[in-house]
Amino acid sequence: MNQKVFAPWDDPNQKPLIQFQNVTKKFGTFTAIDDLSLDIYEREFFALLGPSGCGKTTMMRMLAGFETPTSGTIRLSGQDLGQTAPNKRAVNMMFQSYALFPHLSVWENIAFGLKRESKDKDAIAARVEEMLRLTRLGKFAKRKPHQISGGQRQRVALARSLAKSPKLLLLDEPLGALDKKLREETQFELMDIQEKTGTTFVIVTHDQEEAMTVASRVAVMDEGRLVQVATPADIYEAPNSVYVADFIGDVNIIEGNATPDGDRVRIDWAEGQPAIWGTAQKPVASGERISFAIRPEKVTISKEKPEDRRNLLEGEVIDIAYLGNISTFHVKVGNGQIIKAQSANTRRLANRDITWEDRVWLTFTETAGVLLEG
Amino acid sequence: MRRFTLIAVPYLWLLALFLVPFLIVLKISLSDYALSIPPYAPTLDFSAGWQGIKDLLSKLDFENYVFLTEDALYWKAYLSSLKIALISTVLTLLVGYPIAYGMARAAPEWRPTLLMLVILPFWTSFLIRVYAWMGILASEGVLYQFLSFLGIVDEPLKILSTNTAVYIGIVYTYLPFMILPIYAALEKMDDSLIEAAEDLGCSRMSAFWLITIPLSKSGIIAGCFLVFIPTIGEFVIPSLLGGSDTLMIGKVLWEEFFSNRDWPVASAVAIILLLILVIPIVLFQRNQQLQREAEG
Ligand SMILES: Nc1ncnc2c1ncn2[C@@H]1O[C@H](COP(=O)(O)OP(=O)(O)OP(=O)(O)O)[C@@H](O)[C@H]1O
Numbered sequence: 053m054n055q056k057v058f059a060p061w062d063d064p065n066q067k068p069l070i071q072f073q074n075v076t077k078k079f080g081t082f083t084a085i086d087d088l089s090l091d092i093y094e095r096e097f098f099a100l101l102g103p104s105g106c107g108k109t110t111m112m113r114m115l116a117g118f119e120t121p122t123s124g125t126i127r128l129s130g131q132d133l134g135q136t137a138p139n140k141r142a143v144n145m146m147f148q149s150y151a152l153f154p155h156l157s158v159w160e161n162i163a164f165g166l167k168r169e170s171k172d173k174d175a176i177a178a179r180v181e182e183m184l185r186l187t188r189l190g191k192f193a194k195r196k197p198h199q200i201s202g203g204q205r206q207r208v209a210l211a212r213s214l215a216k217s218p219k220l221l222l223l224d225e226p227l228g229a230l231d232k233k234l235r236e237e238t239q240f241e242l243m244d245i246q247e248k249t250g251t252t253f254v255i256v257t258h259d260q261e262e263a264m265t266v267a268s269r270v271a272v273m274d275e276g277r278l279v280q281v282a283t284p285a286d287i288y289e290a291p292n293s294v295y296v297a298d299f300i301g302d303v304n305i306i307e308g309n310a311t312p313d314g315d316r317v318r319i320d321w322a323e324g325q326p327a328i329w330g331t332a333q334k335p336v337a338s339g340e341r342i343s344f345a346i347r348p349e350k351v352t353i354s355k356e357k358p359e360d361r362r363n364l365l366e367g368e369v370i371d372i373a374y375l376g377n378i379s380t381f382h383v384k385v386g387n388g389q390i391i392k393a394q395s396a397n398t399r400r401l402a403n404r405d406i407t408w409e410d411r412v413w414l415t416f417t418e419t420a421g422v423l424l425e426g
Numbered sequence: 427m428r429r430f431t432l433i434a435v436p437y438l439w440l441l442a443l444f445l446v447p448f449l450i451v452l453k454i455s456l457s458d459y460a461l462s463i464p465p466y467a468p469t470l471d472f473s474a475g476w477q478g479i480k481d482l483l484s485k486l487d488f489e490n491y492v493f494l495t496e497d498a499l500y501w502k503a504y505l506s507s508l509k510i511a512l513i514s515t516v517l518t519l520l521v522g523y524p525i526a527y528g529m530a531r532a533a534p535e536w537r538p539t540l541l542m543l544v545i546l547p548f549w550t551s552f553l554i555r556v557y558a559w560m561g562i563l564a565s566e567g568v569l570y571q572f573l574s575f576l577g578i579v580d581e582p583l584k585i586l587s588t589n590t591a592v593y594i595g596i597v598y599t600y601l602p603f604m605i606l607p608i609y610a611a612l613e614k615m616d617d618s619l620i621e622a623a624e625d626l627g628c629s630r631m632s633a634f635w636l637i638t639i640p641l642s643k644s645g646i647i648a649g650c651f652l653v654f655i656p657t658i659g660e661f662v663i664p665s666l667l668g669g670s671d672t673l674m675i676g677k678v679l680w681e682e683f684f685s686n687r688d689w690p691v692a693s694a695v696a697i698i699l700l701l702i703l704v705i706p707i708v709l710f711q712r713n714q715q716l717q718r719e720a721e722g
């Protein structure tokens with residue numbers, strides 16, 4: 053089972069499908085993409101994640117050929133894409149706005165790219181039928197884009213971009229316009245389609261949950277740079293910076309001075325508060341200023357003082373966010389810092405024993421958090 | 427009651443300014459030429475009451491319409507008008523489309539200025555602008571002086587008083603009516619559609635034919651009708667810029683009225699012209715309707 057795990061990025065023999073090599077893109081004096089290098093492998097479902105304006109769309113547009121890098125090269129299957137025009141690339145893009153041709157029917161929209169390859173009519177019809185089946189649009193083939201729903205339009209856009217069997221499919225915030233339920237359904241549909249067709253997907257999204265759900269790897273971007281590129285689990289469990297930890301999911305950041313002790317690190321973070329113990333992922337200098345990041349669900353909350361715990365903080369509940377399946381407790385500890393702890397709501401609301409202004413104890417294991425620089 | 431008043435106002439307007447004049451012209455077209463004031467007979471005798479109306483109706487006939495079919499001049503003029511209107515419409519489209527396209531592609535902050543420039547000529551009298559063209563196209567006019575200065579021509583131009591001058595005048599005058607609807611259609615178009623077409627394997631050129639043209643179709647059709655319909659009855663431009671061989675029904679109409687003072691025949695010419703125009707006007711309305719439905 054173990055050697056079946058899909059991880060071409062760990063295999064030095066694998067050739068990447070896409071290579072960004074020191075790519076910089078400037079708009080006038082503004083640097084949208086800053087000396088970025090990145091490898092994406094065949095059959096990957098690669099997610100680009102980052103705040104608005106960080107350059108995600110710009111990267112997609114460079115891959116599709118609508119923008120050319122100011123410097124650096126982009127390779128597809130080892131070949132420099134250079135000035136290759138968009139219509140000469142084995143890359144298709146699904147636009148954020150879908151960009152369906154309003155004067156053509158669903159069928160003709162899907163067939164549009166195939167007709168440009170001047171295939172024979174029967175082959176085109178067969179391929180369009182296949183796409184209609186894949187995206188479950190058979191019933192709507194004759195309708196115009198304005199006669200179908202938002203979700204169906206999105207599937208037409210997907211079918212149209214998949215029809216030419218591109219080596220690489222670019223999806224720019226494909227699900228942005230859908231409601232939560234439809235979005236989740238479509239995410240699984242996308243993964244299913246990706247699996248069936250074996251196409252490499254690069255997806256842009258604002259939604260970190262979406263990135264975590266669909267992607268084989270996630271790239272977190274900030275101001276035209278890659279901050280971290282890793283599997284969703286690694287991004288979540290082992291962020292390499294406060295930025296990533298903060299960007300993905302909920303996190304408590306505790307700053308303090310480090311003192312290494314064997315493979316453990318003691319963090320003195322506030323006067324009169326017990327030190328926190330963490331585990332160093334890499335060597336830490338004595339007295340170094342570091343941040344300890346821990347996810348709320350890894351912090352246990354209780355009213356009785358637990359025994360034998362090295363990481364133990366006392367505080368007062370000041371707020372409770374009830375989210376149905378879980379509750380997040382905001383606990384003010386000694387120095388006034390708020391620490392969030394989460395617990396599953398296995399009991400009904402009325403039976404909950406922790407409530408506002410209770411004195412509580414927070415505990416976590418020495419390996420539950422990560423130590424980050426700065 | 428208020429609703430009724432609201433609806434009644436435009437209908438009264440139409441009645442007073444379209445239907446009544448139309449009926450008067452129709453009546454004259456069915457009358458006979460007479461050496462009197464007004465120059466036709468019979469006229470309505472109000473003092474006779476109902477009997478007067480009956481007498482009047484009994485004296486009306488289709489003589490003038492029969493006359494129109496007998497003299498080749500008239501149907502030749504109609505045909506020639508249609509031909510000139512058709513060719514002018516195509517020429518205006520060929521000139522207007524690139525302009526509208528360029529305007530729609532221009533940076534958004536430039537568009538209001540460009541739009542203003544298209545509309546600007548309307549601020550001077552149409553007649554003055556046509557006279558200006560006479561000055562430009564005259565055998566030794568501004569154009570001739572300019573071209574001979576460049577050494578391109580050495581003998582006086584033969585443009586004024588030909589059909590070429592008429593085409594130039596019509597294209598110039600009606601260009602804004604072509605540009606504005608096409609521009610409106612192109613401006614609404616989403617740029618990402620062109621990118622999508624290129625992404626799917628189109629060259630720039632084929633993306634233009636397959637996406638841009640079809641999506642501006644309603645604008646093209648509207649523009650063509652807006653040029654074609656008024657051009658058929660055009661009178662000032664062929665009179666001032668055209669020559670003796672420029673045959674247009676508007677000119678015939680004018681001569682019938684003012685030179686021959688044959689109001690009944692002139693009215694018949696006008697009524698037939700109106701009937702000819704009804705067809706493109708209905709088609710135009712249908713295009714507008716379809717467009718509204720497609721957008722709605
Ligand atoms: N054509 C352009 N001219 C000038 N600046 C541009 C252009 N296109 C993008 N930019 C700038 O480059 C930066 C990155 O833009 P980009 O569209 O890639 O952001 P994004 O990450 O996709 O954002 P969002 O999540 O909001 O879509 C932005 O600051 C944007 O203002």
Ligand SMILES: [Mg+2]
Nearest residue numbers: 108109110224
């Ligand atoms: Mg974007």
